Amino acid sequence: MNVHPGTAKPVEDPMLPLTYEVVGIKKELPDTVTLDLRAPNGMPFEFEPGQFNMLYAFGVGEIPISISGDTSDPMQLVHTIRVVGKVSQAFAKLKEGDSIGVRGPYGVGWPVNNIKGSDVVIVGGGLGLAPLRPAIYSVLANRGQFGNVVILYGARTPNDLLFEEQLHEWRGRFDLHLDVIVDRAEAGWPGRVGVVTQLIDNAVFDPEETAAFVCGPEIMMRYAVQALADRGVDTKNVYVSMERNMHCALGFCGHCQFGGTFVCRDGPVFAYDTISELFTTREA
Amino acid sequence: MVDQRDMASIIGEVGFFDGLPPDTLELLAGCAKNVRFNAGDYIYREGQAADTFYIIRHGSVAVQLHVPGRRPLVIESLTTNEVLGWSWIVAPYRWSFDAQCVTLVRALAFDATCLRTKMETDCAVGYEMLRRFVTVMSQRLRGTRIRLADMYAPTVNAAD
Numbered sequence: 001m002n003v004h005p006g007t008a009k010p011v012e013d014p015m016l017p018l019t020y021e022v023v024g025i026k027k028e029l030p031d032t033v034t035l036d037l038r039a040p041n042g043m044p045f046e047f048e049p050g051q052f053n054m055l056y057a058f059g060v061g062e063i064p065i066s067i068s069g070d071t072s073d074p075m076q077l078v079h080t081i082r083v084v085g086k087v088s089q090a091f092a093k094l095k096e097g098d099s100i101g102v103r104g105p106y107g108v109g110w111p112v113n114n115i116k117g118s119d120v121v122i123v124g125g126g127l128g129l130a131p132l133r134p135a136i137y138s139v140l141a142n143r144g145q146f147g148n149v150v151i152l153y154g155a156r157t158p159n160d161l162l163f164e165e166q167l168h169e170w171r172g173r174f175d176l177h178l179d180v181i182v183d184r185a186e187a188g189w190p191g192r193v194g195v196v197t198q199l200i201d202n203a204v205f206d207p208e209e210t211a212a213f214v215c216g217p218e219i220m221m222r223y224a225v226q227a228l229a230d231r232g233v234d235t236k237n238v239y240v241s242m243e244r245n246m247h248c249a250l251g252f253c254g255h256c257q258f259g260g261t262f263v264c265r266d267g268p269v270f271a272y273d274t275i276s277e278l279f280t281t282r283e284a
Numbered sequence: 285m286v287d288q289r290d291m292a293s294i295i296g297e298v299g300f301f302d303g304l305p306p307d308t309l310e311l312l313a314g315c316a317k318n319v320r321f322n323a324g325d326y327i328y329r330e331g332q333a334a335d336t337f338y339i340i341r342h343g344s345v346a347v348q349l350h351v352p353g354r355r356p357l358v359i360e361s362l363t364t365n366e367v368l369g370w371s372w373i374v375a376p377y378r379w380s381f382d383a384q385c386v387t388l389v390r391a392l393a394f395d396a397t398c399l400r401t402k403m404e405t406d407c408a409v410g411y412e413m414l415r416r417f418v419t420v421m422s423q424r425l426r427g428t429r430i431r432l433a434d435m436y437a438p439t440v441n442a443a444d
Contacts, residue, residue: 085444126436156436187356
């Protein structure tokens, strides 16, 4: 008998989703919602920052979605979903009390426990902040075990900033540095306009003692890694979260094959050095 | 009042001028002064003569494109230790955009005519300044090109 990785509850089939109830819905952006889910019988859901679940909209389909909640609150499973296709559209239409299928968690997450003692630079772009949020929670919950903590976030426009209330909250802390930049804005926006890599140039951290977590569109991650390297950060200490077409989430189906690796099983978080060649391979 | 020697040491602390020899810093100091702008002030406007270049010492400036029928579009924001403006170095020496202060801004202002004259008469200084400006231009062009990709636009996962 297999063990369901998220709940430690024996299940007969790792491909079989468990039914979770929607207990909270927050519209983050016009096209993005956060769902709070509760497990059947109130079972806790243990996961590592950066892992993902396969979420099933009954009768519509199943998609991989990163967990955006707090590892220290296993009673609440949190997913932030952007509406791009028919499955995510179905999730956006859910109401409290509705049910969805969940299987997971899957994959390798951010190595928060292995970077203690380092300065931490977290670089997010767009919806990429969602998979980073559990890592941020984890670092802040153990704040004394890290050096400088820097969060750099880039978005398309000021109206596209994810978790805006939380960004304000983090910015108000004295023990971390948070900077936000947008690609474009109208006059009156008091923040920065430019690319997220510009924030790396001026951020305060010791490059030789820094570990970086980067998540966002691949083009953004490529330039962010380059900017970190230009600052002197060893790319073996840089971790990126990849997004591929994950179907089975168990490394069987091959849909998410990325060179010799499977993103669902060997990732989605990779040490940059282990995939650097693939990262710059042209696919067309 | 800041004398020229003090100004040279202030300039020497700015990253953009890193590594310049003392005599070059003295030369640049002869063209420089401290300036201050309030939030909302325009430092320059599109089409005006580009007779100054600035290094921001404190505050934030929005470089804006005036778009008829819309609010001005911020195409770039610049902050402490960053260079504001290069139209003074490229003929016909007219600003291409507006520069509006988002906050109180303190800056070093360099008289463009003074600087151009010194760069033309001392080729080593001219080369060094151009080399540094080309680096800034290249970084900003790269940033602009990356933004052209609209990288945060939604993409569909094949499973969705």
